[in-house]
Amino acid sequence: DAGVIQSPRHEVTEMGQEVTLRCKPISGHNSLFWYRQTMMRGLELLIYFNNNVPIDDSGMPEDRFSAKMPNASFSTLKIQPSEPRDSAVYFCASSSTHYEQYFGPGTRLTVT
């Protein structure tokens, strides 16, 4: 079975550019989570959705970050404009239960 799919796997962009990260959750899962991982701050939850509805976005760093989930099989995380401090690995995870989350392979973002 396919796990959580993320694209792209690597993204290098210049400061000021718009970045869009994509995620396809596991079919049948009704919860989707976006995380950011850095050496300094570890793994941080940015936002999560239940049944395509954003439930908690308190982890979103600032207005430059936005996330959408137009349907049950697709979500995007957008950064506009991007800054060097946004460089990190971004993970998407999905879940069909309250607890066990399945993580994707991540997108490594580098902003120069």
Added chain:
Amino acid sequence: GESVGLHLPTLSVQEGDNSIINCAYSNSASDYFIWYKQESGKGPQFIIDIRSNMDKRQGQRVTVLLNKTVKHLSLQIAATQPGDSAVYFCAETGEWGAQKLVFGQGTRLTINP
């Protein structure tokens, strides 16, 4: 604020030995704890979980122990193998509800041949 932390950032053990990874948590309201394993270049992978009404749970070569009195969580890996080398994270549900997991900083486990 509430936090989940680890006592040791790195741990090295000989192949075949048992390893213990520790985690301290501060939120007494947390009712669910999970251990994740993250290999280089991959996303975290679920290992084992435990509810707050339990003090021990066993899986295949892994055991999680929960001591609510001192707010301590540990992951025991028996007969370690090279494939066990990874970063291990504990996570708790925290006070905001079951779905929002708070992750610890992680411990890097290295298995020496």
